[in-house]
Structures are given as structure tokens and as C-alpha cells.
Amino acid sequence: MAESARHGGSRPTTWDVGLEETLRQFLAREAVDYVELRLEVNEATVIELMGTTPQRVDQQLDVGGNARAVSGGYVGFVHFDGWNELEARVREAVQLAQWGRAASVGPRGGWAPSQVVQQRVRVPYGEDPRGVALDEKVGLLQGYADLGLSASPAVKNVQTRYFDRYRHLLFLNSRGSVVEQEKMDLGGSVLVIARRQGSVAQRGVSFGSSNDFGAVRGLDDQVRDAAxxxxxxxxxxxxxxxxxxxxxxxxLAGVFAHEAFGHLSEADGQVDDRGLLQAMRLGRRFGPKNLHIYDTGRDAGSRGYLPVDDEGVEARDIDLIKDGELVGRLHSCRTAASLGEEPTGNARALHYRFAPIVRMRNTVIAPGDTPVEALFQGIKRGIYATGSTGGQTNGEVFAFRAAQAYLIEDGRVTQPLRNAVLTGNVFSTLNNITAIGSDFTRYEGGGGCGKAGQMPLPVSHHAPSLRIERCLVGGGR
Amino acid sequence: MTATDPFVQRLTKPRRPGEQMLLTEVHREHMTARVRGRLLEGIDQGHEHHQAARVLAGGRLGYQGARAADWDALLEGARASAGGSEWTSLVLSGLDEHSPSEASADAVRNPDPAELAQMALDMGRALSEQAPDVVPQAQVQWMRQWTRLVDGDGREQRWMRTEGRATLSGRVVRDGDFMAVGANGWRSAALPDPGGLLDHIRTRMAWGRCIVPLEAGALPVVFMPPVGFSLLAPLLARLSAPAVTAKTSPWSDALDTVVASPDLSVVSDSRITDGPRSVPWDDEGTATRPVPLIDRGVLRHWVLDRRAAHQLGQPALGLGFGGDLGSPPTPRPSNVAVSPGATAWEDLLRSTPRLLILEGWVGGRPVNPLRGEMAGTATGLYLVDHGEVVGRVKNVVVSVNALEAWGSRLSHLGDTRQWVGGGMMPLAPSYLPPILVQDVAVAVKS
Structure with a gap:
């Protein structure tokens, strides 16, 4: 079994070999097209402060798993807490899949072939958050709260949130794959709230990592600036x-790539939908010649790092837009079979309570060659938007809220503005990108992506600055 | 309950001096059938067992939750997390005396997988027949949940609830135009009627066939229940801990003062029929009851859990709920019910010559909950001219201040209500009427 990175923590690094063999034999003899079993241990810590006062210091330990079976393209999925009666749980999934096949009137599609993977994946730790005492974590956050509160009499509150989540998984399928994988996700935010008479305003600092508690340290300057x-x-x-x-x-450019285009590239939204498949036909022009957007699970340290996905498919870089043309989409084994393409390593599940679905990992806009200052040139009256407090899309339209917005007048940033929601049509807005900056940045925040009730899934987006023409900005009258 | 029940045995062991505890055990069984197009996509089944320990040790509150854990380890984890928390004089124990009973929910029969799948298939097929160019998605879910709370003195509360949910949605993508509509329903002791969901979608499909132009400006807008909750969220943020306890809410000193239109009454209603959060106790073991939050425009109660209520010297009113299994209780309403108005739907549409119906939006959460500012891109926006829906409007950003919408700009409330809930960040399920707000800003992309 290959080992992709060394483990630096204190968790067990091997599973019971007898268990692996027993499960593999059991899965191989079931009379269905495909069966998989996932067992998982999940440890989480959440800390929330109001001002410098801890409001929540919680720990969560989840032990459980799921079984998924496929028969004629019909899926049976069973999740369970605890590791009791595993054989019965797998059999339930098999029965549900077989029952679904019998109940339906036509073929449902298949399950794409994937390589047999036998791998142990360890977290390439910088500083393991599990080695940092709870008191130290609380103290660090209290320090940031102190900084924010002391920055100005107008700062009335600081809300601080931190989480870390360690997952240790064993995945087996009836094709012979066995993947033992560790995952770490940590992040959070420091939100500074100012108030003067009836006016309230807030600014935040967000942080995240898949392997290093160091992302939580050294944020003093950012907190002062937020205040x-x-x-x-x-x-x-x-x-x-x-x-x-x-x-x-x-x-914000990274959020734009994620919301405005990434979700549309997820193939589970396209299967069976002739209209959308036509709109997303490969080879269609989707932006300027120098636009290159891809999704990767191989960027160690980023929250979207995923060397092996939750269907046992190894990560590779997936070009979505190259030279301004649509060239690819994101797949699970199921959607790949439906569209006659290959799995891309994008099947992800937030927790063993969920079946894997098609999700992004680290969505990247490759750098351009325009210096940042040049992006502003010639703008008579425009908006400079930085950071994001969230975004959303329905496929055709995207919307995201800028964390900060400023007025651009005659090519110069002149004053801050409140309440900036940027929105547009996905198809036309990508074509309205007129310059791509050279300031490529690996931003890692503490939020996450939501889809089909699975939220917040750790994702990343790395990008340069962009200039976009004719963007609709919502605000007051 | 028996003497060998590990849940209770835990309490018979000597506790540390002065230690209080509340143990929670939830067992949930659920099944979901999913249909896409005319075919069953799959059936999911879940067996969930969640445990949680809240411990007050040395005046510090700790929590640990777990799935399938050992109670001893769980208690130790809760004690450890207490070390990092603030000191409190809160009393954690003290559940009301109660004779455990599960009789009412026991009488409810569980549907089998065949029933769920057939209902989902029927819904998908019916929608396909009505609108052949639509790709339907249907989902039917059944859930049964047992909850037990035990305090450090061995007092116990136990109850069971069931819930049936159905979701139907459809989307048409044609020449780059996306038209998506959806509807959902739930009942506490049976599967919901799919007929209402089909009618809802059929109506919206008819409304949306024609795309009509609109000029930017200010128009009356009917906020339908699915977007009505986002309009309500800034109010709930202002009247809830932690904003109230931290004094960052402008309403921190506003009890018994006018904060909204006299037409607005909001109740945290834990007893409402079919309410997803209609339960006898909250997740902290406090007996629930209907709590008026805003009564005819006057702020009557804050939303406080036990700790926040203790901090403000107020009684706990059963307003401590976790978002889902595994989330510790925080200040949350049970079911948020906005009292309906007296205006029938047809009269609402005819109340002004020209208005918009807003049913969905992208990114429509508040941009600043405390200030009440919100803006979002409309996705289900229909133009009404003299009482008739004339078509769908696209490329519009709707901006509104929720506090003004519930104040001087509130025009009419409809006389029917609809449940809204779920989603990925639910604060509370809500039961809302259509809300007509005057003078709402709309920005239009040319």
C-alpha cells in the first residue's frame, strides 16, 4: 500500500488488517454492480468568543460510516453511527439498490470504471492543531478580540470563531480499492463590529488551512485593519x-470563479438536462483568450486539498476553461458514466452521513499579465470590490457580497461604500472579463461551500485580480 | 427505562462536588427516495444515534457531543471543554418532573420504502406530463426521532416525533435562459399531499413562460414565504442573544416599545400543528410554550437560551435549540409564526396597479443583519399589472431594508400562510403569509 505523506500526529496510522480483508471478501461476493463501504472517525473542536468571553467550547466525536451499492445504475445508500452490524448495513444498501432497479421502468445509467487504488494518505502537517492545548487556542483568539476592542471606542464587539476537524477514514470497494485517509480542516474568523448611534458596520478576518495551525497565528495586523x-x-x-x-x-475573483462558473461545471446538474448540456457544450467560448480556470485537489495545505476523493478516485488537475474555451467538467463515477467521460476525483462527502456528490476542490484562475494598477486605468466611475462574505448561483445567475467596496473615479479609488452585491449572468459575465491581473494569490478563508444540504465543505479558490465590464451591482436607490 | 440502562447508570456514579449535568440521547431513523426525470435515482436510509453531555463543573459550562461514543469518555470530554469557558452561576439541572410517554407518536405508522419511492416517482411523472420540457426532481422523506434528556438528579424527559417531507422542483434551460421552480411540504405525522406541490409548480411555470421587460426604480413587491424568512432574519438577529446580551443590538433596551408596524405580530410557537419544531421541551430541557416576540409592532420578548436568560435575569422560555444533531443549543425560536393579515391573494395583487411577486433569489441573505440591509438577485420574479401576472422578469437586483419593510413600508399581509424551512443554514422553521412591501428598490441590467 502506497503512503502519500507522513503522519505527524498521535492517531493510529493503521487499521485492523483482518477487518480490511473480511470486508473486501464480503463486498466482492455481493451480486450487484458495485458496493463500497466507508468507516470514519471524526473529531472536531469549535470555539466561539463574544468579545473576550468564551461562549462555546465544544468537542464532537463521531464514529460511524456508510455503505453504498449500485445495481443497474440505481443506488442504495445507508449511513450509520457506530460500527455495529456492518454486514447488515451493507446488505441493506444492496437491497435498496436492487429494489430501486426493480421499481423503475428504464435504465438509470451506470458507474464509471475507476482505477484500483490502494493508498494510505497522511496529512502533511505544519503545526498539528490537535497538539495545541484548548487553553492556548482560546487565549490566542482572546488576544485578537482584545486587539479589535481596543482599536477604537466605536468598536463595540468582536465575535471570534475557530474550528478544527480531523477525519480518519477507511474506504473499500468491490473493485479492490482500499484507501485509508486522514483529512484535517481548520479555519475561522474574527468579526469586528463597530457601532455609532444608529449606524452599525462590521469587518472580518478569515483564515483556513488543511494542515497547519500556523494559519491561526500572526493575524494581529489584519485584525487591527478590520477594526x-x-x-x-x-x-x-x-x-x-x-x-x-x-x-x-x-x-473575490476566486469566489467569482467558484460561484459564476464552477458550480455550472458540476456534471450532476447537467445529466439528463438537454438544455444545459447544450449551453455547456465543450468547445464553447467562455471568456477572453487568456482565461484559464481549473480545479485541483493536489495543492497541499489548501482547504481544497484532496489527493483521493470519496469514491476512491485519485486527484488530478481538471481544466474547465482553457484559452477562453470550455474544455471540461467535474465528475463523480455516476455522472462520468452518464456522460461517457472519466471520473475526475470530485466526488466528495462532508461527513459519513452523506453520499458523495460532485463538488469543487480548489478552483483556480491562472494569473494574467496585467499589473494591478493598470486594471483601474480608464474607469470613469466604477467599483473596486475586495473580499467576500458569501456567494450563490442558480446556474444562470451568480451573486456575491463583497466584504468591502470602494468607488473608483477617473481611475482612482476614492471612498468606501456599503452594501455591495455583485451579480450577473454567468455566460455573459465571463465574456466581459477584459483584464486578468498578474497578482496571483492563494487565499484560504474559513468558510465553505454548500450544496444539497452538505455545508460547509472545505474548498479553496486561488486567483489574480480581474477587471469585469458591465457588472450589475445592487445597493440602495 | 431499566437499571441496566447505561444512560441512567452514568448518573448513579458519584459525581464531582458541585457538578451539574444534562445528558441528551437522540436516536433517529430516516429514509429518502430520490427521483430525477422519470426514474428513481436512489434510496437513502439513515440510522443515527447522537449523544451529548453538558456539564457545569466549578461554574464553567462544557459540552461534548458524539455519535456512538462511550458515556464516560463523553463526560470527560465535556469536563475538559468546560476548562476553557467563562464562569457562570447558571443552574443546568432541574428538568421538570415528567412521566415519560411516547404513546402519541407510537400510533403513527412508518411508510415503507415502496411507498416513498412510488410517491416520488408519481410526482416526477406528473410534472413531466404537465411540462414535457422540464427535468423534474422529486424527493420524499420520512423521519422518526426519539429524544431523551436526563439531568444530574435522574429526572428524565422523553418524547418521540415523526415527520414526512416532500420536495418537487423542475428546471427548463432554453437558449441560455434558466427557469427553475420548486415547492416543498411537510407534515408531522404523515406524508404531505403532493397535489399542492404540483399546483404550485404548474402555476409558476405558466407565470414564467413569458419574459417581460422592467425599468429600474421603486415598486411594491410581494415577498412570498420562501423569501419572507430572509426579510424576517434581521429582526430576529436584533431581538436574539448574543446581540441582545452583548448590547450590539439597537433593541437591547427596547422591550415593550414599538419596533415595527402594528400589523406585525411574530410568535415563537412551539405548539403549532405540523410545526417541524413543535416539541414539548427545547434542547436544554426547558418546557416550551408560545412566546410572543413582537405583538402588534411592540417588542415583547427576546430570544434567549438558558444562559442568556440567566445573564439578563429573565426566565428561560424554552428557546434553546441546536441547529441539527450535534449542534449544542443556542438561542433560537421554535417555529417562527407571523400572524396572517386579512387580505385575500387576489385582493393583494389588485391592491396597487403594478407590483412584483418575489419568490426566490440568489444571494438574498442580509448584507448586514443588524442594520437590516439586504440585497439579492431575483430568480423567481413576476410582474403583475392590474391584478394579472403578465410574465417573468430577469436580471434584477432587489434591495430593501428589512426594518423599514416591517415598519413604514409594510402594506398588506396575505390571509394564508406557508411553511418555510430547511435550507443549509436554518435558524428556525417559519410559517409566513405573503408580505406586500411598498417602495422597494430594483436595479435592472440593461
Whole structure:
């Protein structure tokens, strides 16, 4: 069995070999097209402070798993807490799949072949968060809260949140794959809230990593800046809604790639939908010649790092847009079979309570060659939007909220604005990108992606700044 | 319960001096049938067993939750997490005396997988027949959940609830235009009626066939229940801990003062029929009851869990709920019910010459909950001219201040209500009427 990285923590590094063999034999003899079993131990810590006062210091330990069976393309999925009666649980999944096949009137598609993978995946730790005492974590966050509160009399509160989640999984399938994988995800935010009379404003610092508690350290300057920005924003005018030329920073550009295009590339939304398949036909022009967007699970340290996905498929880089043309999409084994393509390593499950579905990992816009200053040139009246507090899409339309927005007048950033929601049509907005910055940045935040009730799934987006023409910005009147 | 029950045995062991505890055990069985197109996609089944220990040790509150864990380890974990928390004089124990009973939910029969799958298949087929160019997705779910709470003195509360859910949605993608509509329903002791979901989708499909132009400006907008909750969220943020306890809420000192239109009454209603959070006790073991939050525009109660209530010297009113299994209780309403108005749907549409119906949006969460500002891209937006829906409007951002919407700009409330809930970040299930708000800003992409 290959080992992809060394383990630096204190968890057991091997599973019972007898268990592996017993399960493999059991899975191989079931009379269905495909069966898989996942066993998982999940340890999480959550800390929340209000001001410097801990409001929540919780720990969670989950032990359980799931079984999934496929018969004629019909899926039976059973999840369970505890590791009791595993054979009965697998049999339940098999029965549900067989029952689904019998109940339906036509073929449902298949399950794409994937390579047999036998691998142990360890977390390539920087600083293992499980080696940091709870008191130290609380103290570090209290320090940030202190900094924010002392920055200005107008700062009335600081809300701080931290989480870390360690997952240790064993995956086996009837094709002979055995993957023992560790995953670490940590992140959080420091939200500074300023208030003066009836006016309230907030700014935050977000952090995240898949292997290093160091991401939580050294945020003093960012917290001070957030406090400063929150106070400035108290007197800022609201954005006047309308169409603008917009410059977005790398953080927001990454969210843009994720929301405006990434979700549309997830093949589970395309299967059986002739209209969408036509709209997403490979070879269609989707942006300027120098636009290159890809999804990768191989960037160690990023929250989207996923060397082997939750169907046992190894990660590779998947080009979605190359030279401005649509060239690929993201798949699970099921969607790959339906569209006659290959699995891409994008089947992910938040927890053993969920079946894997098609999700992004680290969505990347490759750097361009325009210096950041040049992105602003010639803009008579526009918006400079930085950071993000969230985004969403329905396929055709995307929307995201900028963490901070500024007015651009005659090519210069002049004043902060409140309440910036950027929105647009996915298909036309990508074509409205007129410049790609050279300032490629690996941003890692503490949020996550939500889909089909699975939230927050750790994802990353790395990107440069972008200039986009005719972007609709919502705000006041 | 027997003497060998490990859940109770835990309490017979000597506790540390002054230690209080509350143990929670939830067992949940559920099954879901999923259909896409006209075919069954799969059937999911879940066997969940969640345990949680809350411990007050030396005046510090700790929590550990687990799935399939040993109670001793769980208690030790809770004690360890207590070390990092603030000191409190909160009393954690003290469940009301109660004779455990599961009789009412025991009478409810579990549907079998065949029933769920057939209902989902029927829904998908019916929608396909009505709208052949739609790709239908149907999901039918049944859940049964047993909950037990035991405090450090061995007092116990135990109850069971069931829930049936159905979701039907459809999407048409044509020449780059996406039209998506969806509806969902639930009942506490049976599967919901799929007929209502089909009618809802058929109506929206008819409304949306024609795309009509709109000019930017300010128009009256009917916020339908699916988006009505986001309009309500800034109010709930203002009247709930932690904003109230931290004094960051402008309503921290506003009890018994006017905060909204006299037409607005909001109740945290734990007894409402078919309410997803209609339960006899909250997740902290406090007996629930209907709690008026805003009564005819006057702020009457805050949303406080035990700790927040203790901090403010208020009684705990059963408003401590976790978001889902594994989430510790935080201040949350049970079911949020907004009192209906007296305006029939047809009269609502005719109340002004021209208005918009907003049923869905992308990114429509508040941009600043405390200020009440919100903006989102409309996805289910229909133009009404003299009482008739004339078509669907696209490329519009709707911006509104929720506090103003519930204040001076609140025009009419419809006389029927609809359940809204679920989603990925639910605060509480809600029971809402259509809400007509005057003078809402709409920005339009040319």
C-alpha cells in the first residue's frame, strides 16, 4: 500500500488488517454492480468568543460510516453511527439498490470504471492543531478580540470563531480499492463590529488551512485593519445600484470563479438536462483568450486539498476553461458514466452521513499579465470590490457580497461604500472579463461551500485580480 | 427505562462536588427516495444515534457531543471543554418532573420504502406530463426521532416525533435562459399531499413562460414565504442573544416599545400543528410554550437560551435549540409564526396597479443583519399589472431594508400562510403569509 505523506500526529496510522480483508471478501461476493463501504472517525473542536468571553467550547466525536451499492445504475445508500452490524448495513444498501432497479421502468445509467487504488494518505502537517492545548487556542483568539476592542471606542464587539476537524477514514470497494485517509480542516474568523448611534458596520478576518495551525497565528495586523475599516464604514454611503465596471481583488475573483462558473461545471446538474448540456457544450467560448480556470485537489495545505476523493478516485488537475474555451467538467463515477467521460476525483462527502456528490476542490484562475494598477486605468466611475462574505448561483445567475467596496473615479479609488452585491449572468459575465491581473494569490478563508444540504465543505479558490465590464451591482436607490 | 440502562447508570456514579449535568440521547431513523426525470435515482436510509453531555463543573459550562461514543469518555470530554469557558452561576439541572410517554407518536405508522419511492416517482411523472420540457426532481422523506434528556438528579424527559417531507422542483434551460421552480411540504405525522406541490409548480411555470421587460426604480413587491424568512432574519438577529446580551443590538433596551408596524405580530410557537419544531421541551430541557416576540409592532420578548436568560435575569422560555444533531443549543425560536393579515391573494395583487411577486433569489441573505440591509438577485420574479401576472422578469437586483419593510413600508399581509424551512443554514422553521412591501428598490441590467 502506497503512503502519500507522513503522519505527524498521535492517531493510529493503521487499521485492523483482518477487518480490511473480511470486508473486501464480503463486498466482492455481493451480486450487484458495485458496493463500497466507508468507516470514519471524526473529531472536531469549535470555539466561539463574544468579545473576550468564551461562549462555546465544544468537542464532537463521531464514529460511524456508510455503505453504498449500485445495481443497474440505481443506488442504495445507508449511513450509520457506530460500527455495529456492518454486514447488515451493507446488505441493506444492496437491497435498496436492487429494489430501486426493480421499481423503475428504464435504465438509470451506470458507474464509471475507476482505477484500483490502494493508498494510505497522511496529512502533511505544519503545526498539528490537535497538539495545541484548548487553553492556548482560546487565549490566542482572546488576544485578537482584545486587539479589535481596543482599536477604537466605536468598536463595540468582536465575535471570534475557530474550528478544527480531523477525519480518519477507511474506504473499500468491490473493485479492490482500499484507501485509508486522514483529512484535517481548520479555519475561522474574527468579526469586528463597530457601532455609532444608529449606524452599525462590521469587518472580518478569515483564515483556513488543511494542515497547519500556523494559519491561526500572526493575524494581529489584519485584525487591527478590520477594526479600522469597520469604523470607517460607519460613515460610508450606500452603493447606488446599477451597472459598473468592476475591479475585483484575488479573493473575490476566486469566489467569482467558484460561484459564476464552477458550480455550472458540476456534471450532476447537467445529466439528463438537454438544455444545459447544450449551453455547456465543450468547445464553447467562455471568456477572453487568456482565461484559464481549473480545479485541483493536489495543492497541499489548501482547504481544497484532496489527493483521493470519496469514491476512491485519485486527484488530478481538471481544466474547465482553457484559452477562453470550455474544455471540461467535474465528475463523480455516476455522472462520468452518464456522460461517457472519466471520473475526475470530485466526488466528495462532508461527513459519513452523506453520499458523495460532485463538488469543487480548489478552483483556480491562472494569473494574467496585467499589473494591478493598470486594471483601474480608464474607469470613469466604477467599483473596486475586495473580499467576500458569501456567494450563490442558480446556474444562470451568480451573486456575491463583497466584504468591502470602494468607488473608483477617473481611475482612482476614492471612498468606501456599503452594501455591495455583485451579480450577473454567468455566460455573459465571463465574456466581459477584459483584464486578468498578474497578482496571483492563494487565499484560504474559513468558510465553505454548500450544496444539497452538505455545508460547509472545505474548498479553496486561488486567483489574480480581474477587471469585469458591465457588472450589475445592487445597493440602495 | 431499566437499571441496566447505561444512560441512567452514568448518573448513579458519584459525581464531582458541585457538578451539574444534562445528558441528551437522540436516536433517529430516516429514509429518502430520490427521483430525477422519470426514474428513481436512489434510496437513502439513515440510522443515527447522537449523544451529548453538558456539564457545569466549578461554574464553567462544557459540552461534548458524539455519535456512538462511550458515556464516560463523553463526560470527560465535556469536563475538559468546560476548562476553557467563562464562569457562570447558571443552574443546568432541574428538568421538570415528567412521566415519560411516547404513546402519541407510537400510533403513527412508518411508510415503507415502496411507498416513498412510488410517491416520488408519481410526482416526477406528473410534472413531466404537465411540462414535457422540464427535468423534474422529486424527493420524499420520512423521519422518526426519539429524544431523551436526563439531568444530574435522574429526572428524565422523553418524547418521540415523526415527520414526512416532500420536495418537487423542475428546471427548463432554453437558449441560455434558466427557469427553475420548486415547492416543498411537510407534515408531522404523515406524508404531505403532493397535489399542492404540483399546483404550485404548474402555476409558476405558466407565470414564467413569458419574459417581460422592467425599468429600474421603486415598486411594491410581494415577498412570498420562501423569501419572507430572509426579510424576517434581521429582526430576529436584533431581538436574539448574543446581540441582545452583548448590547450590539439597537433593541437591547427596547422591550415593550414599538419596533415595527402594528400589523406585525411574530410568535415563537412551539405548539403549532405540523410545526417541524413543535416539541414539548427545547434542547436544554426547558418546557416550551408560545412566546410572543413582537405583538402588534411592540417588542415583547427576546430570544434567549438558558444562559442568556440567566445573564439578563429573565426566565428561560424554552428557546434553546441546536441547529441539527450535534449542534449544542443556542438561542433560537421554535417555529417562527407571523400572524396572517386579512387580505385575500387576489385582493393583494389588485391592491396597487403594478407590483412584483418575489419568490426566490440568489444571494438574498442580509448584507448586514443588524442594520437590516439586504440585497439579492431575483430568480423567481413576476410582474403583475392590474391584478394579472403578465410574465417573468430577469436580471434584477432587489434591495430593501428589512426594518423599514416591517415598519413604514409594510402594506398588506396575505390571509394564508406557508411553511418555510430547511435550507443549509436554518435558524428556525417559519410559517409566513405573503408580505406586500411598498417602495422597494430594483436595479435592472440593461
Amino acid at each position: 479600522h475599516q469597520a469604523v470607517l464604514l460607519l460613515d460610508a454611503p450606500e452603493i447606488v445600484g446599477g451597472e459598473y465596471t468592476v475591479v475585483v481583488d484575488p479573493h
